[in-house]
Amino acid sequence: MKVLLINPPQTFYQGSEPPAGNLPLGLMHIAATLTNAGYTAEILDAFLGGDSSFQRNGEVINVGLSLEQIKQEITQRKPGIVGIAGPFTSQIGNSVQISSLVKQVDPNILTVVGGPHVSIVPKMFLEEVENVDIVVCGEGEYTMVDVAKAFEGKEELNEVLGIAYRKNGEVNVNPPRPLIKNLDELPYPAYELVDMEKYLSPKKIGYRSFRSRAISMVTSRGCPFNCCFCAVHLHMGREFRAHSSSYVLNHIKHVVEKYDVKNVFFEDDNLTLDLARFEAICDGLIEKKLKIGWETPNGVRADCLNLNLLQKMKKSGCQSVFFGVESGDQQILDNVICKSLDLNRVVEVAKNCRKIGLKAGGFYIIGFPGEKKENMQKTVDFALRLKRDYDVGMHLFMATPSYGTKLYDECKEKGYIGQDLTWNSFAAARQPKGLPLITTGDFTPQEVKDIAARALEEYKKLSLLNHIKNPRKALKTALDQPQLILKYVKNLFN
Numbered sequence: 001m002k003v004l005l006i007n008p009p010q011t012f013y014q015g016s017e018p019p020a021g022n023l024p025l026g027l028m029h030i031a032a033t034l035t036n037a038g039y040t041a042e043i044l045d046a047f048l049g050g051d052s053s054f055q056r057n058g059e060v061i062n063v064g065l066s067l068e069q070i071k072q073e074i075t076q077r078k079p080g081i082v083g084i085a086g087p088f089t090s091q092i093g094n095s096v097q098i099s100s101l102v103k104q105v106d107p108n109i110l111t112v113v114g115g116p117h118v119s120i121v122p123k124m125f126l127e128e129v130e131n132v133d134i135v136v137c138g139e140g141e142y143t144m145v146d147v148a149k150a151f152e153g154k155e156e157l158n159e160v161l162g163i164a165y166r167k168n169g170e171v172n173v174n175p176p177r178p179l180i181k182n183l184d185e186l187p188y189p190a191y192e193l194v195d196m197e198k199y200l201s202p203k204k205i206g207y208r209s210f211r212s213r214a215i216s217m218v219t220s221r222g223c224p225f226n227c228c229f230c231a232v233h234l235h236m237g238r239e240f241r242a243h244s245s246s247y248v249l250n251h252i253k254h255v256v257e258k259y260d261v262k263n264v265f266f267e268d269d270n271l272t273l274d275l276a277r278f279e280a281i282c283d284g285l286i287e288k289k290l291k292i293g294w295e296t297p298n299g300v301r302a303d304c305l306n307l308n309l310l311q312k313m314k315k316s317g318c319q320s321v322f323f324g325v326e327s328g329d330q331q332i333l334d335n336v337i338c339k340s341l342d343l344n345r346v347v348e349v350a351k352n353c354r355k356i357g358l359k360a361g362g363f364y365i366i367g368f369p370g371e372k373k374e375n376m377q378k379t380v381d382f383a384l385r386l387k388r389d390y391d392v393g394m395h396l397f398m399a400t401p402s403y404g405t406k407l408y409d410e411c412k413e414k415g416y417i418g419q420d421l422t423w424n425s426f427a428a429a430r431q432p433k434g435l436p437l438i439t440t441g442d443f444t445p446q447e448v449k450d451i452a453a454r455a456l457e458e459y460k461k462l463s464l465l466n467h468i469k470n471p472r473k474a475l476k477t478a479l480d481q482p483q484l485i486l487k488y489v490k491n492l493f494n
């Protein structure tokens with residue numbers, strides 16, 4: 001019995017950031033676990049795999065295989081179960097489309113959707129989407145094995161933990177599955193089931209093409225923190241769990257030796273939470289002389305990084321470090337966002353990164369209920385100060401109330417967002433030219449957008465000035481990452 005796992009195409013609006021594609025890691029983890037359990041698993045990456053292309057339909061751009069191509073693939077592969085990735089609310093419509101295609105091919109194929117969105121709203125999703133049979137909530141590896149057993153009649157669906165399913169027209173939500181405590185028991189992602197050269201090519205879609213032969217890797221799960229805007233713990237739990245340092249080092253060695261990987265992007269939500277483990281990974285990279293570059297595009301906590309650790313990170317191959325600052329106003333950080341972070345520590349880390357020549361960037365968010373325009377300006381001023389004094393990159397976002405978060409609950413309760421939010425509303429709000437979703441008595445979406453636009457203009461000027469002051473550094477960047485320079489020049493005139 002075959003399980004086909006599909007990564008759907010993605011939809012973007014004009015003015016969106018370019019799509020950033022990489023390995024479908026979630027599906028690859030599930031496929032490896034299914035294979036170990038004796039099932040035949042295949043992966044169809046309809047976003048980046050095969051003959052993916054850009055298809056423009058008015059203001060909308062679809063990236064990936066056409067619906068007809070996907071339908072042909074399903075027909076030819078003849079699966080008993082189709083598992084569909086449902087990455088984020090803004091893209092969940094594509095997962096729904098795939099489920100309809102599956103049922104057109106054969107109504108008896110079991111359709112299963114997993115991922116962050118459906119994990120948070122499983123009942124609502126199944127009530128809205130008729131062509132999905134089962135929703136997987138949370139970690140999908142062992143749950144999909146049990147779903148396959150139930151499909152074969154070896155288990156009852158009501159016994160499978162961590163799912164919601166439809167029976168006799170009613171949606172049933174089973175008890176949650178316990179989190180996987182020992183992540184080391186999981187196999188490596190099923191790299192052999194995808195065309196690795198497609199993902200390692202410098203011509204692939206997305207920002208990760210700025211590094212040669214680069215892949216993403218996730219070495220830990222769970223988040224014990226309580227930031228109001230974040231839904232990660234609703235999908236992966238609050239308990240921090242991690243692969244051991246030896247597992248991580250062996251995994252890196254595996255992809256370096258088998259696929260000639262040159263760069264790794266650690267996509268963990270809390271890479272540095274267990275400092276002893278993280279430091280052991282750095283030590284191992286140095287001792288084993290694993291010549292890779294690595295970065296932290298999801299960000300790490302600045303208050304975990306001292307000068308000695310930063311020096312060790314650089315020695316082990318770290319090429320840049322990003323940290324989540326969120327707000328440059330300590331009061332907003334403490335009482336609105338609920339992130340326990342001392343901004344003085346952020347300045348200290350920025351200073352140390354500049355001192356040792358390690359590229360750094362910060363993530364910032366404005367437009368929270370409880371903020372006034374002057375609070376947002378403090379965040380902008382803080383970010384620009386770090387750029388001016390320590391050349392820290394500024395990545396500024398506008399608050400988006402994702403389903404299940406405290407931010408969403410507050411916005412709904414107080415009427416700060418409309419009652420008719422659609423999946424496309426989230427997609428449009430997240431694009432640079434879109435409007436935020438939140439309106440309060442202190443600001444409108446347009447006012448938040450204007451503050452962000454002025455900040456970006458000032459940031460571009462500082463960046464240009466920095467390149468003029470440091471021509472050797474600018475030349476090195478241009479030679480190492482020409483695509484990044486092209487994007488930078490393009491942004492200067494947008």
